[in-house]
Amino acid sequence: MKRVNAVVVGAGAAGGIVAKELATAGLSVVLLERGKWYTANDCRKDDLRNQRTTVLGNAFGPEDEGNPRVWVDEKGVPHTVLPSEGAYQNNAACVGGGTLSYGAQAWRYMPQDFTMRSTYGAPQGSSLEDWPVSYDDLEPFYEKAEYEIGISGDYSGTPFHGFRRRALPMPPLPPNREFEILAPAATRLGLHPFHIPMARNSVPYNSRGPCMRCRWCVGFACEVDAKNGSQNTVIPVALNTGNCELRTQCMAKEILTDDRGRARGVSYFDLHGHLQEQLADIVIVSGCATESARLLLNSKSRLFPNGLGNRSDQVGRNLQGHHYTGAVGFFDFETYDDVGPGASIAISDYNHGTPGLCGGGMLANEFIRLPIHMVDRLPANTPRWGAGHKQAMRDYHKRTIVIMGPTQQIPTAEGRMTVDETVRDKWGLPVVRFSGNVHPHTFEIGQVQATRAEAWLKEAGAISTSLMAGKPQLVSASQHQAGTCRMGNDPKASVVNRNCQIHDVDNVFVIDSSVHVTNGGFNPVLTIMAVAYHASEALVRNWKGTGFRS
Amino acid sequence: MQSSRLGARVTRRQFVAAGAFGSAALAIGCSANKQGDWDFLSDAQTRTLKAICDQIIPADGFPSASQAGVLNYIDRQLARHYGRHRDAYRQGLEQAHRLTMTRFGKDLDSLAPLQQLQAVSEIEREDRKFFNLVLSHTMEGYYGSPRHGGNRDGVSWRMLGLADPPVLGRAQYDLTREPG
Numbered sequence: 001m002k003r004v005n006a007v008v009v010g011a012g013a014a015g016g017i018v019a020k021e022l023a024t025a026g027l028s029v030v031l032l033e034r035g036k037w038y039t040a041n042d043c044r045k046d047d048l049r050n051q052r053t054t055v056l057g058n059a060f061g062p063e064d065e066g067n068p069r070v071w072v073d074e075k076g077v078p079h080t081v082l083p084s085e086g087a088y089q090n091n092a093a094c095v096g097g098g099t100l101s102y103g104a105q106a107w108r109y110m111p112q113d114f115t116m117r118s119t120y121g122a123p124q125g126s127s128l129e130d131w132p133v134s135y136d137d138l139e140p141f142y143e144k145a146e147y148e149i150g151i152s153g154d155y156s157g158t159p160f161h162g163f164r165r166r167a168l169p170m171p172p173l174p175p176n177r178e179f180e181i182l183a184p185a186a187t188r189l190g191l192h193p194f195h196i197p198m199a200r201n202s203v204p205y206n207s208r209g210p211c212m213r214c215r216w217c218v219g220f221a222c223e224v225d226a227k228n229g230s231q232n233t234v235i236p237v238a239l240n241t242g243n244c245e246l247r248t249q250c251m252a253k254e255i256l257t258d259d260r261g262r263a264r265g266v267s268y269f270d271l272h273g274h275l276q277e278q279l280a281d282i283v284i285v286s287g288c289a290t291e292s293a294r295l296l297l298n299s300k301s302r303l304f305p306n307g308l309g310n311r312s313d314q315v316g317r318n319l320q321g322h323h324y325t326g327a328v329g330f331f332d333f334e335t336y337d338d339v340g341p342g343a344s345i346a347i348s349d350y351n352h353g354t355p356g357l358c359g360g361g362m363l364a365n366e367f368i369r370l371p372i373h374m375v376d377r378l379p380a381n382t383p384r385w386g387a388g389h390k391q392a393m394r395d396y397h398k399r400t401i402v403i404m405g406p407t408q409q410i411p412t413a414e415g416r417m418t419v420d421e422t423v424r425d426k427w428g429l430p431v432v433r434f435s436g437n438v439h440p441h442t443f444e445i446g447q448v449q450a451t452r453a454e455a456w457l458k459e460a461g462a463i464s465t466s467l468m469a470g471k472p473q474l475v476s477a478s479q480h481q482a483g484t485c486r487m488g489n490d491p492k493a494s495v496v497n498r499n500c501q502i503h504d505v506d507n508v509f510v511i512d513s514s515v516h517v518t519n520g521g522f523n524p525v526l527t528i529m530a531v532a533y534h535a536s537e538a539l540v541r542n543w544k545g546t547g548f549r550s
Numbered sequence: 551m552q553s554s555r556l557g558a559r560v561t562r563r564q565f566v567a568a569g570a571f572g573s574a575a576l577a578i579g580c581s582a583n584k585q586g587d588w589d590f591l592s593d594a595q596t597r598t599l600k601a602i603c604d605q606i607i608p609a610d611g612f613p614s615a616s617q618a619g620v621l622n623y624i625d626r627q628l629a630r631h632y633g634r635h636r637d638a639y640r641q642g643l644e645q646a647h648r649l650t651m652t653r654f655g656k657d658l659d660s661l662a663p664l665q666q667l668q669a670v671s672e673i674e675r676e677d678r679k680f681f682n683l684v685l686s687h688t689m690e691g692y693y694g695s696p697r698h699g700g701n702r703d704g705v706s707w708r709m710l711g712l713a714d715p716p717v718l719g720r721a722q723y724d725l726t727r728e729p730g
Contacts, residue, residue, distance in 0.1 A: 045717050048694045055690055056631045056698065064631075214717045338713060371693035371710055385606040385685055386667075393693075397710045 004028040005543075007266050007280040009252045009295060012097020013525050014512040014532040015286030016230025017145075020237045021536035023244035027543065030278050031244055032268055034251045035061040035094035037231065043221040047370045051092055051101040051479075052219025054084040055372070060101050060221070061093030066426025072435040074473055080423060089321070089434065089477045091288050095248060098288070098479050099229025099525065103218035103343060103367045104199040106151045107522035108142050108530075111135035111162045112352045112359075113408070116518045120358040126410045126439040127318050128358070131517045132489050132498040135162045138530045141537070145529035150228040152202035157194030160348040172344075173202045173211060177337040178365045178401055179344040185460035186347055196346045196364055199228040199525070206233060215340035218367040250276075251427050255283050255299040255308050255508060263308075263508045269427050282507045282539075286532075289319065289477065289514040290417055290432050293484035296495075296502075296510070297419045298429055309485065309502035309510070312492045316418050316484050318411040320438060320519050321477030325446035325469040326363065326404025329457030330379050336398040342367040350452055351408075351521045357445050359408040361521030363453050366402035374400070380466050401460065403453035404468060407446040408521040410439035411483055415475045434474055443471045480524050485514035499542075500535035511535045588621075589629035590636065595643045596621055599684070601658040602646065605670040606688045612709045613702070615688050623691030623700030624684075635683060642680030646673050 006022050008015045011033035019031045038060060049056040057064055064082045071087040072078045081087045091098045112119050114131040122128040143166055145151075152170035155161055172195035175183070179195075186193040201210045211226040225232055238244040249271035256264050256277065265279035285292045293316045297307035309315055346364035354360055374397050375389075382392040414436035423431050450469035457465050488494025491503035500511045513519075513528050520527060588596060603615035603624075615621075628636055650658040650669050658669055674681040691700030693707075701707070 046695055046697065048690060048698055055694070056627070216717050371706060371712070372690060375689040375693060385688075387608050387610060390607055390610065390612075394709060397712075 001276060001278055003265075003279040003281075004030050005280065006030075006282045006284060007032065007278045008284045008286055009266060010097065010285070010287035010291070010512065011095045011230065011235060011246060011248075012092070012286060012288060012512070013099045013230055013528045015284070016096070016099075016233075016235040016238070017529055017532035018284050018286060018511050018536050018539075019244050019246075020234035021533065021540060023238045023241040025540040025543070027243065027540075029238065029244040030280070031235070031238070031246045032250045032252055032266065032278070033095050033246065033248045035092070035248065037095035037246070037248050038100060038221055040221070040223055040225060043223040045216045045220055045223075047216070047372060050219035051098075052368065053370060053372065054090070057084045058090060058092070059219075062090070067431075068423055068425065069431050070420045070423050070433040071474060072433065074437075078420075078433070086478075087434070087474060089290060089475075089481060091290075091479050091481060094231075095235065095246070096229040096231030099199070100221050100231050101219055102227075102229070102479065102525065103341065103523070104227050104229075104525075105343065105364075105523040106146070106149070106153070106197045106199040106526040107362070107520070108162060108164070108197075109135065109520035109522055109527050110160065110348070110351055113518060113520040113522075114138075116359065116408075119352070123358055123410055123439055123441045125412060126441070127413045128410055128439075129486070129488065129493075129517050132487055133534070138527070138534055139163065139165070141530040141533040142526060144533050145526055146197075149199050149230075149233050149529060150201060150205045151197050151199055151526070153197030154195040155197070158192040158348055160192065160351060168197060170202045170205055172196075173198075173200070173213070173341075176339040176342075176344050178335060181335055181401065181460050182345050182365060182403075182456065186345075186456060189456065189459050191347045191349045191456070193345050193347050196343055197526075198341070200341060201226040201228065208232065211341065213340045215338055215342050215368065216370075217341035218343075251429075252287070252295055253298070253427065253429060255285070255295065257299070257301050257303060257308070257505070259303075261303045261505060263505055273427070282509065284509045284511055285514075286510075286512045288512055289481040289484045289516075292510055292512055292514045293417060294419055294430075294432050296485065304504070308508060309495045309504050311504050314486060314493065314495050317413045317416045318483040318486050318517075319416050319434070319436075319475045319477055319481070320409040320411045320483040320516075321475060321480040322361070322406030322519065322521075323409050323438070323442050323446045323472070323476060324404050324406055325450040325453075325467075326366075326402060327450055327454035327457055327468060328377055328466050329401045329403070329454075329460065329462030330396055330464045331399045331401065331461060332463050333461075334398045335401050336369065342369070346405075347456075348521075350449065354448070357448060358410060358441055359521060360445060361405045361407040361449055363403055363405040363449065363456070366404055369397070369400070369402075371397065377402070379464055401457060401462070402468075403456055405449055405453070406480065406521055406523065407442060407449050409442045409475070409519060411518065412436060412439050417484060436475070437473070438475050443469075480513075480519065482513035482516035482519045482524055485510040486517055487515040488517065499538040500531070509535065509539065588625045591621075591625045591628065591639075595639070596625070597657065597659040598643050598647050599624065599639075601661075601666055602670055602673065602681075602684055603688045605667055606685055607692050613705055615692055617702075618692055618705050619696075619700045619702040620688050620691035623694070623698055624687050626699040627687070632687070638680060638683055642677060642683070645677055645680070649673060649676060
C-alpha cells in the first residue's frame with residue numbers, strides 16, 4: 001500500500017477538518033473510518049432506533065453485536081454493556097461521526113472555560129486545570145469553523161460570550177412557540193435569552209437548502225441535508241483536492257512504531273476483516289475521546305509498554321462529558337407546535353459567576369419530544385400505567401416544556417477509562433473500560449441549575465414542574481465525551497502539547513475532544529472544530545516536505 | 551462477569567438522571583421457539599401477556615395495547631433485537647400464570663376485568679423486574695413507530711394529535727400535498 005504523508009483515524013468532527021486542511025495544503029492523506037458513509041436514502045426517521053433514542057439500537061453505529069464495553073460500578077463490579085445502553089457512552093461510528101445525527105448546537109466556549117483553575121481554584125480531589133491555549137488563541141478558528149461548516153443563530157441578545165470579530169454567517173430560524181413563551185419570561189427574570197447557534201442552514205448556504213423545520217432532528221440524519229456536519233462540508237472538500245482517500249469500514253488496530261520510537265503508520269482491519277498497514281509520515285488520531293484513548297492504549301510496543309503517549313499514565317484520565325439537569329414544566333395551554341429543530345432559545349447567564357459554584361452551564365429548551373419520551377416525563381402524581389397514564393399522555397404531550405442544560409463537569413484523575421484485558425470486540429481488540437466518576441461538586445452545581453430551569457418555567461406559566469437532577473454513578477460522557485488525552489505544557493500531567501502533538505512521539509497527534517482540558521458548559525462540537533483548525537494550522541506550518549519537524 | 555441492562559427507554563439525557571441499574575442475563579445460544587402465529591411466544595404465553603399489556607394500556611376511546619399491535623411488537627423484538635430478554639419473558643410469564651392460578655384459581659385472561667387489574671397489580675408487586683420490562687416494551691410498542699409491529703396505523707400518534715406522517719415539514723417537499 002502506498003506510503004502517504006498523513007493517516008487520519010476517524011472521520012468525525014475533527015478528523016474531517018484535519019483531512020481537509022492537510023489535503024488542501026498539499027499533503028497526501030488517508031482518512032480511515034470504522035463506520036459507513038450514509039446518504040440521504042439512509043435517513044429514515046425511526047423513533048426507536050436512532051442515535052439519541054436507542055431502544056432498538058444505534059442507527060449510525062456501532063452495532064450491538066461484537067462491540068462491547070465494560071463499566072465498573074462504584075462497588076468495583078464490572079458490567080459488560082452494549083452500544084445501545086446508556087453506560088456504553090456511545091457517540092457514533094460513521095462518516096461525519098456525531099455530526100451526521102447531532103442536534104447541531106454550535107457553541108463557542110466562554111473565555112473563563114479555558115481558565116477554570118485560575119478562575120475558581122481546583123476543588124479538592126479534582127483535576128481541574130487551565131488550558132494551555134486561551135479563548136483569544138482560538139477565536140480566529142472558531143470563526144473559521146462557523147463559516148466553513150455553516151452556523152446560524154444570533155448572539156446579540158446576550159452579553160455573556162467572548163469577543164468575536166464577525167457575526168454568524170446565517171440568521172437564526174424564526175422562533176417556534178416555545179421560544180415565544182420562554183423569551184418574555186426570561187426577560188422578566190432579568191435574564192438574557194437568545195437564539196441558539198446551530199450548525200444548520202436557516203437560509204441556502206454552501207450550495208444546500210435550508211432546514212424544513214421537522215422536529216425529528218437530534219439523533220437523526222437530515223433528509224434534506226440542511227444540517228451541517230463534517231460529512232457534507234469539509235470531507236467532500238478534502239476528497240475534491242485529489243489528495244485525500246477516505247476508506248470506510250476500516251477499524252484501526254494500533255499505531256505502528258519503529259525501533260527509534262517514531263510512528264511509521266497504522267495497522268487496521270479493512271471491511272473484509274483483513275489486517276492492512278498504512279504507512280505514513282505522521283499519524284493523527286481523531287476517534288473521539290474514548291476510541292482515541294483506546295487506540296493509544298492498544299498501541300503497545302517494547303518502547304511503549306503502557307501504550308503510546310502514556311509514559312506518565314495520563315491517557316484515559318479526566319474523562320468528562322456533561323452533567324445534564326433541568327426541569328419539566330406542565331402547562332394548561334398548548335406549548336407544542338411541532339416546529340423543529342426543537343431547541344431554539346437559551347440563556348448563558350448562569351455559566352459563570354455564581355458565588356460558591358465552580359462554573360455552571362447554559363440552559364435551553366429541549367430538542368426532541370417523541371411520544372416515547374413522554375411516557376416517563378409526566379407529572380409526578382401520574383400512575384405508571386393504566387387508564388390514568390394514557391389520559392395523562394393525551395393531556396400533557398402538547399402542554400409540556402423541558403428546560404435543561406449541560407453543567408460543566410469537574411474532572412478527576414480517577415474518573416477515567418482504560419482498556420479491558422479480558423473483554424474483546426469482534427476484531428479481538430481490548431475494549432474501553434470505564435471506572436470512577438467526576439467530582440461531586442458537579443452534582444451540587446447541577447442541582448442549582450435544575451432549580452433555575454424550574455424558576456424559568458414557572459415564570460413562563462407552568463402550573464406544575466418536576467426537577468430532573470440526579471447523581472449518576474459514572475461519568476456521563478457519551479456524545480459530549482472529552483478529556484482523555486489532556487492538552488498541557490507539562491508532559492507529566494498531560495498527553496499532548498498545545499498543538500495536539502503527543503509529548504512522547506513527535507509525529508503522532510491527537511486531534512479531537514480528547515484534548516479538552518475542561519469541557520465548558522456548552523455542547524462541545526464547535527470547540528472540537530476550532531481546536532482541529534488550530535492544530536491543523538500548526539501542523540501545516542511545521543510541515544517540511546516529506547518529513548515532519550516540530 | 552455480570553451483564554447489565556439499563557431501563558430500556560434510556561436516552562443519553564434520561565440516563566443522566568437514572569439511578570437504578572437492573573441486570574438481566576444475556577440469552578446465549580437460544581433460538582426462537584416458533585409455534586402458532588407468533589415468531590417467539592407460544593399461544594398460551596401470548597394470552598397471559600395480552601392480559602398484562604391491556605391493563606398497562608387499556609382501551610378507552612382509543613385502542614388498547616393489544617388492539618394496537620403491542621403483542622406483535624414484543625413478539626417480533628424477542629425474535630430479533632430483544633433476544634437477551636427471552637429468558638426473562640419465559641420465566642416471568644410462567645410466574646405470572648402461577649401467581650394468578652394460586653390467588654384467583656383461573657388463567658389471567660379468563661378473569662373479570664377488575665380481577666385482572668388486581669392480578670396485574672400483584673404481578674407488579676411480586677415480580678417488579680419482569681413487570682417493568684413488560685411496561686417498557688408495551689409503551690415502546692404502543693407509542694413507537696408502526697414499522698416495528700406496534701402502533702397500528704399510527705393510532706397513538708393520532709391520539710396525541712400529532713401529524714401523520716409524524717415528520718412535519720415533509721409536506722412542503724411533497725408536491726402532491728398542500729403545504730400544511
